[in-house]
Amino acid sequence: MRHVVVIGAGQAGSSCVAKLRNGGFEGKVTLIGAEPVPPYQRPPLSKAYLLGDMPLERLFLRPESFYAEQEIELRMGCHVQSIDTVAKWIILDKDELAYDDLVLTTGSVPRRLPAKMGGALEGVYVVRDLADVDAMAPRFREGARVLIVGGGYIGLEAASVAAKLGLKVTLVEMAERILQRVAAPETSNFFRNLHEGHGVDIREGVGLERLVGEGAVSGALLSDGSEIAAEFVIVGVGISPGVALADAAGIAIENGIKVDALGRTSADHVWAAGDCTSFPYRDSRIRLESVPNAIDQAECVAENIMGAEKEYVAKPWFWSDQYDVKLQIAGLNLGYDRVITRQGEGESVAFWYYRGDELLAVDAMNDPRGFMIGKRLIEAGKSPDPALIEDPASDLKALLKA
Structure with missing residues (x-):
């Protein structure tokens, strides 16, 4: 029976194993996590959970029973010591494990003083x-x-x-x-x-x-x-991609675990997804630290393990909650040369990033409409006239049809 092992029980790892089962994969699936709890959401940790507004059970991405029901072996509190990509073997802290396909979703690690x-x-x-x-x-x-x-x-x-x-x-x-x-x-x-x-x-x-x-x-x-x-x-001085296991196994590293458009690493039958990876994006290579990327890339890898041969096309977006302000970000602002301000209703405002005439990204504060329209425009490759963006009387939605 074909065996897929996923190392890293965070958002990407959980998404990968769930997609395998949802996609009809009938082989053996093992998800290995270093923490003694099932996969959980990280963004609420420093917000709702710390404030006491979200109990521990609501942090979990799926109830623990989900993994048993889907015949996913969930190994919690388990540490991987090394990977042998030739023998297709994993050395754990207490035993060893063979794989047919291995997925690294090892996330990122905080920089410490x-x-x-x-x-x-x-x-x-x-x-x-x-x-x-x-x-x-x-x-x-x-x-x-x-x-x-x-x-x-x-x-x-x-x-x-x-x-x-x-x-x-x-x-x-x-x-x-x-x-x-x-x-x-x-x-x-x-x-x-x-x-x-x-x-x-x-x-x-x-x-x-x-x-x-x-x-x-x-x-x-x-x-x-x-x-x-x-x-x-x-x-809070940033994070680094979790590449230690991959690097020790001789897998190519380039600002993260280097993967191709399908999520394959430099080692046969070894894949990677999420914060730990760098991947092709347009004419460059990037690493994205975000929940949407972790989910989408991990699901794409799962499909490719099942033979889809599907290239991952990132659609970057992010968010941050501070006080009563929700910041939503669409796109990547790399290389911008001007910022257009669009004032919304009340205290809402959005900043639209342009490089020349090209729309790159949008920062929307309490402006979900501006965020969604900006996101759709960026994904469609449309760049409205900045004068229309700046004019509060202009209809943003009409720009999608232009």
Whole structure:
């Protein structure tokens, strides 16, 4: 009986095994996860779950019974030591496992502060998995002082939860502005104003020299010479693709596990999907860190294991929830040279990214209509006249028919 093994029980891994069964695959399926719980949603961890608005059971992507019902062997709390791509063999912490096809959905790992900067002190956290959030949750007490290092979406989402719960929040970003790597100044300005309006102390162009404390963190020294007190610290300075297993097995790495348009790696019968991969996109190669990409790419890989020979065509979109603002992003803004602002009803606003006359991406704040239309335009390869986008009287929906 043909055996498909999936390493990594996150969004991509769960989507892959479910698609195999939904697609009629009758062989053996094994899903291996390092965590002691079934696959779960990660985005709510730093928002609804941390706020106490979502119980643990609602985090699970599917009930544990689903895997048994679908004859998917779910191995939780199981660590893979190595992969032999020639023998098609996996060495686990307690036993070994043969495969016919292997799928790597090993996700990503958070970047941590080095020990010399105080990263080993008690009270220093990252936001990546359930254990991380469960460990820091008791610290979220009204009036507590928290330092957040990093002004990307992870840091800003953590700041919004902390501020809503009444903590005293300081956020430091060594770049000139928050979200500098991923968004235009217009979007940065919007979220800076939003956070400062909720009492968050945002310090841009300021780096962390080191954390201080005897055993446990008590504060931080910053690059501008200032020192701040902190009872705990959240580090949100980005993530790296989870390539360690693949790299050790001799599989090609290029800003992630390198796959072709079908999701195949450089090793025979080894596939990969999700945050850990880099894949062809238009005339380049990219890596996407998003739930939609993890689902779509993993399902495409499952279809190809069953013989579909289907190329994966990414349709990038993302979201972030902060306070009462939902940011929805369509497309990729790489190489933009101008940003068009379209003011919506009330406090809603959207920023449309152009490169010359080509529409690249849309950042929509509490503007689901603008997001959906922008997404459809980008996917259809349509680029409306920027003057029409800027004019609040113009009918966006009519642009889809143009």
